[in-house]
Amino acid sequence: MLKNVVAVVYDGVGSFGLGVVSEVFGYDRSAAGLPSYDFAVVAEQPGTVRTDTGLLVVVEHGLERMATADLVCVLGWERADIRPSEALLEALRETVARGGRIMSHCSGAFVVAAAGLLDGRTVATHWMHAAELARLYPAVTVDADVLYVDDDPIFSSAGTAAGIDACLYLLRLEHGATVANAVARRMVVSPHRDGGQAQFITASVPEIDDRSLLRETLTWALGHLDTDLTVDELARRALMSPRSFARHFRTATGSTPHAWLLAQRVTLAQQLLEGTDLAVDEVARRSGLGAATTLRHHFALRVGTSPQAYRRTFRGRQPGVDGELATA
Structure with missing residues (x-):
């Protein structure tokens, strides 16, 4: 049963993704008869973390808090060319080894891939990052067309608002459609979206010599x-x-x-x-x-x-x- 949820942050972390998982898992809706979670934000070093939009987040917990998490949310990673710390990667491996789940959001897939946890698996990420992820990690199957992927115990979502879709999907798995729909109504979002990322990619015509x-x-x-x-x-x-x-x-x-x-x-x-x-x-x-x-x-x-x-x-x-x- 999903009870203990952790969101991992680092400098440059995606602020939207942090907001999504905080809203879904960190907000106490027990008064409405909905599940509540033991939610925490963790970092390799507790203290202040700056997000990709410049927001400052005060983090109270270190990576040791992941040891009791049922779900670890890995949020947007700022630089694909920078490898995450071995301490973080090992904590993610230990999460899966003891039966926990991991959910990546957007470019957070690069972190999970660096831990070797996506080898032989299918993963979703933002369509803008799909080619780079596939190039850096050829053992990973990158699906640029879907909003999220369930490859239990690894869940992954595409960019930005697709994180909401993935979180609601996980709620449906854990608690059923009634709970997921109720949370969606509280968040004023659709409980399920049709289609995939292809809906959001604007077709472009390659540049051609104006005189031709x-x-x-x-x-x-x-x-x-x-x-x-x-x-x-x-x-x-x-x-x-x-x-x-x-x-x-x-x-x-x-x-x-x-x-x-x-x-x-x-x-x-x-x-x-x-x-x-x-x-x-x-x-x-x-x-x-x-x-x-x-x-x-x-x-x-x-x-x-x-x-x-x-x-x-x-x-x-x-x-x-x-x-x-x-x-x-």
């Missing part, structure tokens, strides 16, 4: 995504043969014309879902994907969720209804 016919052709294509564009037509506009166009296209963009068009159409569909009330069928037509079934298929593959779920998540809110008003 290829750039002019791609700019034109972006304005005609709702039409039946073919490689032959694009090649004609660029004054190239289809074969030469495909070769120049890959050199300039790193992609094929077909893959690029598909990515731009999905991006346009995302924009239409966010900013209009158009039915999914009409969104599919205007984005050049044809039918709603085709849109759903490519949306699931590229965004990791359905068009309807994406719209619910990202549709702009009306100020004064449920939008932000002020900080408290």
Whole structure:
């Protein structure tokens, strides 16, 4: 049973992640009939720790407090090129060896990986750090598309708010959906989000020489995504043969014309879902994907969720209804 929770901090630690685990595990909700935890913040040396945003945290406990923890939360690590201390790494290894769990948040995965606890496992981290984590630790499978990974006894979450998703997931495992949903309501967040990090990665078009016919052709294509564009037509506009166009296209963009068009159409569909009330069928037509079934298929593959779920998540809110008003 999850009762004793520890958050490990160090200079440059992610302040948002610390806030998340403190809110979920450090706030006493027993008066509402919800579980409470013996929660502590620890550091290698007790004292003052400066977070990544400059906040100063007064830490009362050293790493020895980890010895009784059921769950150790490893928060954002500032520098991937700096190896954590052996004392911290050994404390993490001992946590797993005696049956405890570890949950990393964002770049905290680098710390857990440095301890050797992720070898042969799958881990989530912020999509911005995924390639570097995979490069430094080739024995680790890095999933850049998901919000969190359960590879018990190691849990990991992607960047920033994904830590909330991982914490609520752990509450569901420990106490059931009713408790997790109640805590989510108290925090005014969704108890479960559809999809993964792909929803939050904005597609970009590689830079191309402003004077090139290829750039002019791609700019034109972006304005005609709702039409039946073919490689032959694009090649004609660029004054190239289809074969030469495909070769120049890959050199300039790193992609094929077909893959690029598909990515731009999905991006346009995302924009239409966010900013209009158009039915999914009409969104599919205007984005050049044809039918709603085709849109759903490519949306699931590229965004990791359905068009309807994406719209619910990202549709702009009306100020004064449920939008932000002020900080408290």
